[in-house]
Amino acid sequence: xxxxxxxxxxxxxxxxxxxxxxxxxxxxxxxxxxxxxxxxxxxxxxxxxxxxxxxxxxxxxxxxxxxxxxxxxxxxxxxxxxxxxxxxxxxxxxxxxxxxxxxxxxxxxxxxxxxxxxxxxxxxxxxxxxxxxxxxxxxxxxxxxxxxxxxxxxxxxxxxxxxxxxxxxxxxxxxxxxxxxxxxxxxxxxxxxxxxxxxxxxxxxxxxxxxxxxxxxxxxxxxxxxxxxxxxxxxxxxxxxxxxxxxxxxxxxxxxxxxxxxxxxxxxxxxxxxxxxxxxxxxxxxxxxxxxxxxxxxxxxxxxxxxxxxxxxxxxxxxxxxxxxxxxxxxxxxxxxxxxxxxxxxxxxxxxxxxxxxxxxxxxxxxxxxxxxxxxxxxxxxxxxxxxxxxxxxxxxxxxxxxxxxxxxxxxxxxxxxxxxxxx
Amino acid sequence: xxxxxxxxxxxxxxxxxxxxxxxxxxxxxxxxxxxxxxxxxxxxxxxxxxxxxxxxxxxxxxxxxxxxxxxxxxxxxxxxxxxxxxxxxxxxxxxxxxxxxxxxxxxxxxxxxxxxxxxxxxxxxxxxxxxxxxxxxxxxxxxxxxxxxxxxxxxxxxxxxxxxxxxxxxxxxxxxxxxxxxxxxxxxxxxxxxxxxxxxxxxxxxxxxxxxxxxxxxxxxxxxxxxxxxxxxxxxxxxxxxxxxxxxxxxxxxxxxxxxxxxxxxxxxxxxxxxxxxxxxxxxxxxxxxxxxxxxxxxxxxxxxxxxxxxxxxxxxxxxxxxxxxxxxxxxxxxxxxxxxxxxxxxxxxxxxxxxxxxxxxxxxxxxxxxxxxxxxxxxxxxxxxxxxxxxxxxxxxxx
Numbered sequence: 001x002x003x004x005x006x007x008x009x010x011x012x013x014x015x016x017x018x019x020x021x022x023x024x025x026x027x028x029x030x031x032x033x034x035x036x037x038x039x040x041x042x043x044x045x046x047x048x049x050x051x052x053x054x055x056x057x058x059x060x061x062x063x064x065x066x067x068x069x070x071x072x073x074x075x076x077x078x079x080x081x082x083x084x085x086x087x088x089x090x091x092x093x094x095x096x097x098x099x100x101x102x103x104x105x106x107x108x109x110x111x112x113x114x115x116x117x118x119x120x121x122x123x124x125x126x127x128x129x130x131x132x133x134x135x136x137x138x139x140x141x142x143x144x145x146x147x148x149x150x151x152x153x154x155x156x157x158x159x160x161x162x163x164x165x166x167x168x169x170x171x172x173x174x175x176x177x178x179x180x181x182x183x184x185x186x187x188x189x190x191x192x193x194x195x196x197x198x199x200x201x202x203x204x205x206x207x208x209x210x211x212x213x214x215x216x217x218x219x220x221x222x223x224x225x226x227x228x229x230x231x232x233x234x235x236x237x238x239x240x241x242x243x244x245x246x247x248x249x250x251x252x253x254x255x256x257x258x259x260x261x262x263x264x265x266x267x268x269x270x271x272x273x274x275x276x277x278x279x280x281x282x283x284x285x286x287x288x289x290x291x292x293x294x295x296x297x298x299x300x301x302x303x304x305x306x307x308x309x310x311x312x313x314x315x316x317x318x319x320x321x322x323x324x325x326x327x328x329x330x331x332x333x334x335x336x337x338x339x340x341x342x343x344x345x346x347x348x349x350x351x352x353x354x355x356x357x358x359x360x361x362x363x364x365x366x367x368x369x370x371x372x373x374x375x376x377x378x379x380x381x382x383x384x385x386x387x388x389x390x391x392x393x394x395x396x397x398x399x400x401x402x403x404x405x406x407x408x409x410x411x412x413x414x415x416x417x418x419x420x421x422x423x424x
Numbered sequence: 425x426x427x428x429x430x431x432x433x434x435x436x437x438x439x440x441x442x443x444x445x446x447x448x449x450x451x452x453x454x455x456x457x458x459x460x461x462x463x464x465x466x467x468x469x470x471x472x473x474x475x476x477x478x479x480x481x482x483x484x485x486x487x488x489x490x491x492x493x494x495x496x497x498x499x500x501x502x503x504x505x506x507x508x509x510x511x512x513x514x515x516x517x518x519x520x521x522x523x524x525x526x527x528x529x530x531x532x533x534x535x536x537x538x539x540x541x542x543x544x545x546x547x548x549x550x551x552x553x554x555x556x557x558x559x560x561x562x563x564x565x566x567x568x569x570x571x572x573x574x575x576x577x578x579x580x581x582x583x584x585x586x587x588x589x590x591x592x593x594x595x596x597x598x599x600x601x602x603x604x605x606x607x608x609x610x611x612x613x614x615x616x617x618x619x620x621x622x623x624x625x626x627x628x629x630x631x632x633x634x635x636x637x638x639x640x641x642x643x644x645x646x647x648x649x650x651x652x653x654x655x656x657x658x659x660x661x662x663x664x665x666x667x668x669x670x671x672x673x674x675x676x677x678x679x680x681x682x683x684x685x686x687x688x689x690x691x692x693x694x695x696x697x698x699x700x701x702x703x704x705x706x707x708x709x710x711x712x713x714x715x716x717x718x719x720x721x722x723x724x725x726x727x728x729x730x731x732x733x734x735x736x737x738x739x740x741x742x743x744x745x746x747x748x749x750x751x752x753x754x755x756x757x758x759x760x761x762x763x764x765x766x767x768x769x770x771x772x773x774x775x776x777x778x779x780x781x782x783x784x785x786x787x788x789x790x791x792x793x794x795x796x797x798x799x800x801x802x803x804x805x806x807x808x809x810x811x812x813x814x815x816x817x818x819x820x821x822x823x824x
Contacts, residue, residue, distance in 0.1 A: 001641055001743075003672055011434065015631050018429025035552065118771055131456040133555060170437070170454065213644075214679070215438075218634035226630065249630050279622035309744055318748040 002303075005212035010170060011256045013139075013150045017179035017249055019241055022057035025138060026095065028176050029062050033134040034094035034356045036065040038087050041098040041109045044071050045142050046153055048186050054098050054140060065090035075156040077121055077165070080109035087114050094136035098183075099172070101146040104139055108172050109152035111137050121156065122165065130169040139174040144247040145195025145282055147202060147255015149177035178325045181245040183401075189235045190347035192247070192283030193340040195229045199251040200224055201266055201285035202258040204307060206332075208293065208300040209264040210384045217263035219253040224310035228336065229369055235343045264385035266292035269398065277364045279355050287352055290330045292385075292398050294407040299386040303324040306327035308332065351404030369398045396420040425628070432631035434686045435587060436561075436572060440596035440679055441726070445476060449562065451593050457516035457558040461488040461509055463529045464520040468564065472520060475599045476562070488514055494512045498579055501528055502543075504507035506535045516558035519571065519591075520600070526561060526571035528706045530589045531578055532560050539568065544582065552586040561591040563678050564609040565601050567713060567747060568615050572685030590689060596678050598671045606651045610778055613677050614716030615700075616684035617643040618764075622694025623687050625723060625734050632687055639683040640740035642676040644714070648766060651675050651773060682721055695804045696722045709785040714765060717782055720760045721815045724822035727756050733761075758816040759822075 009312075016024055029037060037058070041051050046069040058064060070079060087095070087110060097107035112124050115134035124130060139149035156166040184192070203220035206212060226246045231271050234243040270284035293304050305325030309317040311332040311413075320328050340348040348356045352364040364372075373394040376382065382389060393412070400407045439447050452460060462473065469491035480487055490505060508514075509532065517536075519529035534546055537556040546552050561571050574589040620639035623632060650673050699722070724777030727734040738755035739747040741762055750758055770778040779785040782792075796809035804812075815822050 001638070001645075003676065004441065006439070006444060008439045008447075010437035012437075014431065014433035016429070016431040017631065018427075021429050031553070128454055131454075203440065215634050218637045222630050222633050242425060249426065253630055253634070256448045306744060309748060314748040314752075317744075 001214055002212055002217065004211075004213055007211075009213060009215040009260045011150050011173070011260070012170065013173050013177050014027060014175065015150070015177045015252055017180065017245065017252070019181045019183070019245065021236040022054055022140070022180045022182070023177055025054075025176075025178060026058055026060055026062040029094055029138065032094065032175060033405040034061045034062065034136045035343045036090070036092050036137075036190075037094045037096055038083075038090065038092040038420055039096045039098060040083060040103060040110065041067070042067045042071040042100075045069070045099045045103070048142075050097055050142055050183055052365065053182050054096065055179075058096075065092040070142040070189060071099065071103045071106045073102055075154070076296050077109070077156050077158045080106055080113065080121060080156060081119070083110045084113040084280050094138070096138045096140060098142060100141065100143045101148045103142075104148045104174075104309075105154040105156055107137060107139070108167065108174075109156045110404050112133055112167065112172075119183060120251070122158075125165045126325035127168040128374050129167075132171065132173040134171050137174040137179060137193060138176045140178045140180065140183060141248065141251070143187060143191065143195045144184055144244070144251040147251050147258070149179075150252055150255040150317060151259040153259075160400045177252060179245065179248040180246065184244045184248055185239055185241070187238075189238065190344045191282075192234060192350040193231065193344055194280055194286065195251070196247050196282075197286035197337070197340070198282035199216050199247075199254040199332075200227045201270075201289045202254040202263065203227075203250075204289060204293065204304075204322045205263040206254070206257040206261040207263060207295060208296060208386065210386055211261040212260065212303070213261055218255040221269055221307075223250040223254035223257060225309060228332075231336070232343065235340065236314055243367045262384040263381050264292060264297065265382065265389055265397075267374050268379045268385065268389070269372070269394065269401075271379050272372045273352070273364060273382070275375055276368055276372045277355075279352075282347060283355060286340075287350060287355075288401055290333050290337075291401045291407050292332070293326070293330050294399055295389075295393075295410065295412070296386045297326050304329050311336075330416055335396035352398070352402040353404070364402065366399075366402060369395060369402060374383075426594075426741050427627050427629065430627065431586060432629065432630040432690050434635070434689075435588075436591045436594050436686065436721045438594045438596070438679075438682065441676060442598065443479075444595050444597040445479035445562070446793055448593070449480055449485055451595075452484075452485070452516060452558065452560070455516075455558045455592055458485055459488075459512075459514050460485065460516040460518045460558075460560070461490060461505075461512075461514040462518045462520055463493060463505065463532070463733045463744070464491050464525055465493045465633060466491050468521040468525070469603070472562075472564075472600050475597075476518075476520065488512060493521070493528055495524055497524055497528050502531050502535060502816070507534050509717050516560070518560040518562060520562045520564075520651065522564055522567040527576045529559065529561075530576035532555055533557050533589070534576075534584065537604070547584055548580045549585045552584070552588045554588070556588050556591035558593075559589075559591050560593045560595060560599055562595050562597070563682060565604040565610065565674055565678060566612050567678060567745070568612040569619070569683070569685035569710065570690065572682045573689045575689075587689065588710075590686075594682050596682065597676060598675055600619060601674045601678050603654060605773055606654045607777055609650060609654070609677065609715075610716075610774075611648065611710040611712035612681050612799070613643045613712070614719075615697075615712030616677075616680040616695050618712070618715035618719045619684040619688050619694070619698065620740075621719060621723065621737070622696055623691050623727060624740065625732065625737055626694065632690055635683040635687050637740040639680040639687065641743065642680040644762065644766070645691065645743075646673040646676040650768060651770065652678055655773065668788050692822065694722070695799070695809070695812070696803075697797065698799045702799050703782065703785070703787060706791045706795060707785055707787040709787075713778060714782075714785065716763075717779060718812065718816045720763050721812050721822050724760060724815075728824040782813065782817040785820075787817065792817060
């Protein structure tokens, strides 16, 4: 097992997982001295009937002070301020966030304002601005991908300044994450596949990138194993409760893994495609993951090779010679993507040129690739990638990911060996 | 398949490795602490407080140091410390050392976070309902992991158990992890191995799986080398040369102990752990060593008589490559064989100081039934406990 010279690991969230665990929320909130809670969610979650399942589970000892579903797809400081006023007006003392990443980010923003008794979220941007524990926050994820129920960051947009504000503090970690299989039973197949591949990418990058550590490594291996053993079954049988719980758990431990070890170029490129072309994050992750692993293979092939075990199982792992394991692992990821594409009637695209919007238009035209590459150079995750990337490197990788061809690693052999010699 | 429901929580941040102590001042600032009181004993203060003071030199923090903890320190020490803490405006506690030091530090934290006369009312399980003052734990090589749990013992009658007693930060620094008697190291490591193995083989909780896996693998990979190195005559310990394999091996063992503390705080005690404590009261053997003796037999009972499928146990015991290349049907026996091999080696390396069986440990055979009666519970009836103990007494494997 890889033991870095120094490592840190922290996830203070209590995760409660199971098929009927929403019912434990009242007791958990009572233990944190909460009496009146506010539910923050979005319209989609409410329309899917998921909020009702949560409210039905909250009966004794806890009063629901407000249910607010006014969260936009990107968290927004105006919504945060508005929800904070409702929290205070209704005398709430805790929050239950029911939804995906933006709902949780919004809830984290509201919790900052109401706990710090402030009216200016801007005071708390950046790392380390919070110095004390916030009010109780319970996260109930309704997708199995982001893992934001166990991450200590929040990104909230400020439309007036046309800026996205980042908040980072261990105090932003929710107190409780509740993973209940009922919350993802109705998630459509293509969203199930995208979000699961997002989680798989968190795990694979955490395992192969620069800040890996023992705890993040084992969480990563276990997350990938849960996904590969359950994802296709769940796509075929959406009401498979055990499979849904496995995917929710995988996203949770993959979240713990990457938030303690950082991610690399798959996220660098993915964030940029999202920013320039508005492609869903999970779609970018699933398409780009094989390319990221291929690009870094001369540096982290050993770790990529070890991923063959959770991807393909012990028999394939032991039958494959060590030198062939990295390529085989990547082959398994491509194969999984193709099977997901087939199982969702093409709504899980395997290359960038096949990503289409609702009207069937191409979302990533080839002429946008240089702009994406330029944007990627400014993304923070680029520093945690094992191999350096410049504009030309990124553009070349993007071209392969656009067409769906395997990465031609020979294009980099000369340059990478040069870089290696330099580092020696 | 996953269980119907499962949960896990570890409120502690772990920092481990090269110059870990240097991170501590900024970690303390992040939890709003600026004036910590270090609690330790004379032995640790003589060896390590200078290193800690140096780590804080560049910060603006002033440290207090109390080095009067003894093995029998109790409520009087807590009261004395509470006065020191309050009169000098300390705002956080750092426990440096093992066992008693952490107990007293945790109990002090209850006192200084509330009213001193509340103490007895807060004894028992989950009576503490809100966060206490910032608490840091700095382990030494023979820390057995109990320090990182939510348990604290004042005396035989009064103890406390709450997640709020777990450290906010555990700081594992090789400069503090130096030489220790092999017996004590084996005791701590076997305790960690037992707690992690019993949890790993009991359910399939993916939330605790990483901690269990790492604790098992770190003990199995590093314990023998650490013990052998400590026997090498006049070996120059690498506390000055920190970036060495030996230093990393010791760090791994402390990681294993600390992780066993996190696991312990999330699960009921396993049968080997309970038997280990009961055995240690009846003969001159430390609890961790006794747990290690019983562990292979209780796991064999689980696999061969309760029909648990424990082939996966070989993964953390032997590592990925050996696990995958071993046929599934051989994995569990092979894993147990590796634990037994380690124990037999220690019997030899320590010139029989570390026993292989309960008979070696000097336990009177007539005590077995008494221990079985004492430990019996719903999952393990008296007859079952006796059966496991009898096999561990003679070193006789539990066959299917």
